[in-house]
Amino acid sequence: MADRWFEDFVVGERWTSAPRVVTDDDLADFTRVSGDDHPLHAGPGAILQGPFGVAVAMGLLQGLDIHGDAVLGLLDTHWAYRRPVRVGDELTLEVTIVRARRTSSGDRGVVTRAMSLVNQLRETVQEGTTAAMIAARSAGPDPVGRAFGTVGWAEALTDKADLADELASWDGAIGLRSGDDEVHVRIYRGRVVEVARRSPRGATFTLGADAATWLELVEAPDNPFMRLAMAGRFTVTGDGYEYLRLTSALHRLADAAREIA
């Protein structure tokens, strides 16, 4: 059994499982266990129950042998069903660590894994994230370069990005959100005056995406900020006019995010 602690999980780490073929027995067994015998799950061309995919994903994850005695428990699963799974399909699990955050107790942390279940045609059939509580070896501190949406990350980001000219006439707060993690960078005339979970009057606008998108932003060969924004992968809440006004500054912040990652 692997002996990987909280500190051993690095955002951006990836694994791919061995393939697993879906059999007639799988369909029969899962129908029996779940009691879900809707006509969709019977006869020729039967579709496996959605949660069968989740179950298989968890099994394939376990088969990767990356989780050992340090795992304290599974916290959540956020999942989407993209395409049907049928008997004869060959499923492979792709796992990426997208978030690792120590809890306030300091002796453990939450590790979030983005997981995709891919079929023999390389189509994603199901995908989502699952988080696990994992014991820590030490008391930290932890690296901030990929701790998207945290105060430490935003401080490193604003240290790296020179926005003095770009924002010389600006007064406001830029919100940056990764999943549920949001940080506000308060700016007055090009100077960063505060980096905090929340600025007193809220963010002028907040730029948000899931952690996997932030990871893609920092790992792509060229800064893909506009491509991701145009594809709707980033969302904006708050003052859209000010968001547009800061297009070039945000592109620079993305450059800085890539540098500190």
Next chain:
Amino acid sequence: MRADYLPLAGGLAFVEQHGGGTAPPVLCLHTAGQSGVQWRHVAPALAARGYRVIVPDLPGHGRSEPAPGGPVTDLGVYADWCLQLIARLGLERPAVVGCSIGGKIALDVAVRAPDRLAAVVAMAADAHTGGRPSVRGLRRELADVAAPSRTDRTYLGTLAVVGSDVPRERAELIATMHRREDPAVSTSDLLGWATHDLRGQLPTITCPAHIVVGDDDLWLDVARVREAAASIPGARCTVLEGIGHYPMEEIADFDAVLDGWLTELAGPPAVTAVTA
């Protein structure tokens, strides 16, 4: 090369011509908000390959005067303008080549006068965008053409749709030159792009046709482009790998590529067309 200001449809049209008067004519159309400068490398090189190349600036673009009724929001107006230009210059069976709105205008010209064209090459265009970008958003932008950081968004947005095979310096040059636009005109062009629906008319195109799309073009869905091509009898369809929304600017030897396509289109029709 010669350049003229020709009186056309109520304004002066700036038109470049490269190559001999008897060579097969090729009319090259630019993208939304831009100008014939997008063809500056291709036009002389294509002329050297034995074509008469005509590169206009559409009304309101580049060095052409504005359309008399203000910025154009109907690509059909541009298609009609192109037919007037073809008549004005006495072009005999020209090939019409265009990109983005220029590609869609080229298709519209082919719909209106298929018997008067040698061929049509439409790049980065489909039959109908399905309402993208949002017409409501574009109208809002038109009401406030100084919408913030317009030129930064044009620059960075262009970089985002240039293909991954294009060297960084070339991509930067394309994006930098695309900053030169009149936002009222380009936004109106995009309104035309988002609302022009040629789905019903493409099957009536009878001249040889070639539809081209880059697989890095975020603005086009390759499947929709294939559908558009499939609806034109005998049309060819090419997907360019590593290329984005501006093939004539992105591909270094595009004159050779286009010469190849035009030669192919001038040859015997595709087998399917013969047996149909």
